[in-house]
Amino acid sequence: MPELPEVERIRQSLSPGLIGKRVVGATLHRRDVLVVPGDPAGGFSRQRSGESKPRRYEARHLLVGTTVVDVQRLGKELAIVGETESGPGRSVLLVRLGMTGQLVLLGPGARASKRDHIHATLRLEGGGRLLFRDPRRFGGLRAFENLESLREHWSGLGPDALGVTGPVLRKRLGGSARAIKAALLDQRVIAGVGNIYADEALFESGIAPGRAAGSLSEGEASKLASAIRAILARAIEAGGSSIRDYLDAGGVAGMAQTLHRVYGRGGLACQRCGGELAQILLAQRTTVFCPACQR
DNA sequence: CGTGGCCCCTGTGGGC
DNA sequence: TGCCCACAGGGGCCAC
Numbered sequence: 001m002p003e004l005p006e007v008e009r010i011r012q013s014l015s016p017g018l019i020g021k022r023v024v025g026a027t028l029h030r031r032d033v034l035v036v037p038g039d040p041a042g043g044f045s046r047q048r049s050g051e052s053k054p055r056r057y058e059a060r061h062l063l064v065g066t067t068v069v070d071v072q073r074l075g076k077e078l079a080i081v082g083e084t085e086s087g088p089g090r091s092v093l094l095v096r097l098g099m100t101g102q103l104v105l106l107g108p109g110a111r112a113s114k115r116d117h118i119h120a121t122l123r124l125e126g127g128g129r130l131l132f133r134d135p136r137r138f139g140g141l142r143a144f145e146n147l148e149s150l151r152e153h154w155s156g157l158g159p160d161a162l163g164v165t166g167p168v169l170r171k172r173l174g175g176s177a178r179a180i181k182a183a184l185l186d187q188r189v190i191a192g193v194g195n196i197y198a199d200e201a202l203f204e205s206g207i208a209p210g211r212a213a214g215s216l217s218e219g220e221a222s223k224l225a226s227a228i229r230a231i232l233a234r235a236i237e238a239g240g241s242s243i244r245d246y247l248d249a250g251g252v253a254g255m256a257q258t259l260h261r262v263y264g265r266g267g268l269a270c271q272r273c274g275g276e277l278a279q280i281l282l283a284q285r286t287t288v289f290c291p292a293c294q295r
Numbered sequence: 296c297g298t299g300g301c302c303c304c305t306g307t308g309g310g311c
Numbered sequence: 312t313g314c315c316c317a318c319a320g321g322g323g324c325c326a327c
Contacts, residue, residue, distance in 0.1 A: 001319090001320045001321085002320055002321095003320050003321095005320095006320070044322085044323085076320090076321080096321085096322090097320090097321085098304095098320090098321050098322080099304090099305095099319065099320065099321055099322095100304090100305075100306085100319090100320090100321095101321095117305085134304095135304080135305050135306070136303085136304045136305050136306080136319090136321095137303080137304055137305080138303070138304070138321055138322070139321080176297080176298095177297085177298090178297080178298065178299090182298085182299090185321090185322095187321090187322080194320050194321070195319090195320060195321085196320055197320085240320090241320070243319085243320070244306090244307085244319070244320080245306095245320095246320070263320095283298095283299080284299085284300075284301085285321095286318080286319085
């Protein structure tokens with residue numbers, strides 16, 4: 001569901017009500033949405049096959065006993081940082097939302113509007129709750145013991161797309177022969193761009209999605225990087241794209257979908273030249289572009 | 296090694 | 312109305 005702008009909106013809507021709150025209890029309704037340190041997979045999401053032993057997890061993995069001091073974001077990942085009163089102990093709960101994941105922050109006594117597919121509940125001092133809901137379960141939670149191990153995990157991702165520059169982008173694309181759009185979707189190249197904003201940024205910068213990533217000139221990489229920054233920043237300002245079910249942590253929808261110029265418009269007229277927008281499948285994702293304007 | 300293909304899961308909307 | 316297929320803001324894994 002969410003790309004960088006939506007996740008940033010969730011971070012912003014979550015922070016004021018969550019930071020400073022102590023987590024007094026938690027319930028994990030599905031254990032397979034949580035990965036804890038030492039799990040055999042070492043990965044993020046649940047294992048697809050093999051009923052390996054039920055994971056042992058502890059309350060502290062869901063931040064119980066800590067006070068939330070920060071909510072950080074890199075790309076599409078959120079990290080809720082908790083701190084224990086006694087000493088420098090920290091716990092980090094990383095949240096990945098996948099296609100349909102939501103975080104819902106409820107005040108004391110408030111009821112969730114959708115109560116199915118809630119996989120984890122954190123109870124906050126004062127009676128509030130933080131829910132993790134994800135119908136398709138492509139998202140998940142991962143616990144880290146400290147900020148250092150979070151940093152190590154995040155070092156596997158590329159730089160945050162909101163601040164990417166032309167030279168950095170060009171360097172990270174290297175001489176890759178794969179399509180530029182596929183490279184943009186690879187979170188190890190840059191973090192935060194997904195299917196919507198990749199198409200929008202390529203349209204804005206006039207680059208065809210099938211171009212070899214390594215074939216971009218300095219000028220093209222620079223135009224693409226500034227298009228990415230501008231489009232993501234605009235989308236954040238507009239509250240994120242609410243197409244199907246995206247809502248921020250307070251249940252508020254965004255309006256950024258009204259800014260889309262190619263996503264979801266295959267077969268319609270290009271807003272720049274009037275020609276017909278092409279729709280193809282690239283890297284297993286629907287891709288819309290203007291064959292005349294994008295080269 | 297880099298890359299494309301397939302799979303994970305549930306819900307929804309369009310075509311018949 | 313109902314059924315079935317295609318598709319959906321993502322990403323891990325495994326053959327080539």
